[in-house]
Amino acid sequence: MDNQQKTYIVGQAEIPARPLDPALYLVATPIGNLGDITLRALETLAACDVLACEDTRVTRVLLDRYGIRQRPVAYHEHNAGEAGPKLIAALEAGKSVALVSDAGTPLVSDPGFRLVEQAQAAGVRVVPIPGPSSVLAALTASGLPSDSFLFAGFLPVKDGQRKSRLMELVAVPATLIFFESPRRLADMLVAMAEVYGDRRAAIGRELTKTFEEIRTGTLGELATHYADAATPKGEVVVCVGPPEEKADAPEDIDRLLVSLAGEMPASKAAAEAARMTGQPKQALYRRLMDLRDG
Numbered sequence: 001m002d003n004q005q006k007t008y009i010v011g012q013a014e015i016p017a018r019p020l021d022p023a024l025y026l027v028a029t030p031i032g033n034l035g036d037i038t039l040r041a042l043e044t045l046a047a048c049d050v051l052a053c054e055d056t057r058v059t060r061v062l063l064d065r066y067g068i069r070q071r072p073v074a075y076h077e078h079n080a081g082e083a084g085p086k087l088i089a090a091l092e093a094g095k096s097v098a099l100v101s102d103a104g105t106p107l108v109s110d111p112g113f114r115l116v117e118q119a120q121a122a123g124v125r126v127v128p129i130p131g132p133s134s135v136l137a138a139l140t141a142s143g144l145p146s147d148s149f150l151f152a153g154f155l156p157v158k159d160g161q162r163k164s165r166l167m168e169l170v171a172v173p174a175t176l177i178f179f180e181s182p183r184r185l186a187d188m189l190v191a192m193a194e195v196y197g198d199r200r201a202a203i204g205r206e207l208t209k210t211f212e213e214i215r216t217g218t219l220g221e222l223a224t225h226y227a228d229a230a231t232p233k234g235e236v237v238v239c240v241g242p243p244e245e246k247a248d249a250p251e252d253i254d255r256l257l258v259s260l261a262g263e264m265p266a267s268k269a270a271a272e273a274a275r276m277t278g279q280p281k282q283a284l285y286r287r288l289m290d291l292r293d294g
Contacts, residue, residue, distance in 0.1 A: 020047045029131065030131075109154065138204030167195055180237075206235070
């Protein structure tokens with residue numbers, strides 16, 4: 001494909017795409033509404049020598065929407081070992097390679113970080129093309145503190161492992177952001193309410209799409225709602241507010257001890273609580289015994 005053919009269409013205008021320098025371009029794509037693509041992203045997708053994506057069928061919809069004549073190649077979790085070296089070889093040969101995920105910013109919960117690591121090891125320039133992100137979209141609409149946040153990805157599927165992971169994050173002084181499957185959302189919220197109590201939270205579902213939903217409330221309220229409601233559809237982002245400044249209040253420590261004791265022996269639960277709160281293990285162990293006796 002020569003340079004004259006590398007164009008993209010915005011409205012009724014067909015715009016030539018300028019040539020790209022050799023590099024690995026990480027291009028953010030819409031998370032639902034195709035109108036959220038940036039002009040820089042369109043030009044990069046049109047001009048690159050190689051376009052790598054998770055699912056060629058999904059990316060084809062975006063390319064057709066903007067009249068981009070590219071033949072994307074697949075790069076995903078199941079073929080990264082085979083496809084990655086081919087992309088690196090193209091980069092080392094002086095080609096420009098653009099990487100996109102099915103939706104949002106590449107490398108967030110996808111295998112793209114491996115390709116970036118390999119590109120950096122090969123001395124290849126890596127260029128981020130920022131844009132849509134479901135993580136930031138949910139956070140900004142949640143009403144929760146946004147000055148400090150932690151993206152924690154997907155929680156484990158099994159209940160015990162899920163609670164253990166939640167307990168590892170219980171004292172993080174930031175808004176926590178998770179991805180979750182719609183069919184597991186209700187169970188996830190129940191576990192969160194048990195571990196985090198009545199922290200404020202927000203559910204972002206089908207963000208930027210026709211049936212977008214942003215529901216806020218305490219974890220208990222949200223757990224009750226989704227337990228009674230039909231299984232929601234679409235991708236889900238869960239935001240949970242940070243612990244209150246009085247995180248070491250007795251009732252918070254009691255809740256932490258009880259949650260930990262449900263997953264491990266009492267002595268280990270006290271040790272883990274001591275690590276999280278900075279309080280003496282012996283005192284926490286005695287408190288746990290009192291709670292059990294009570």
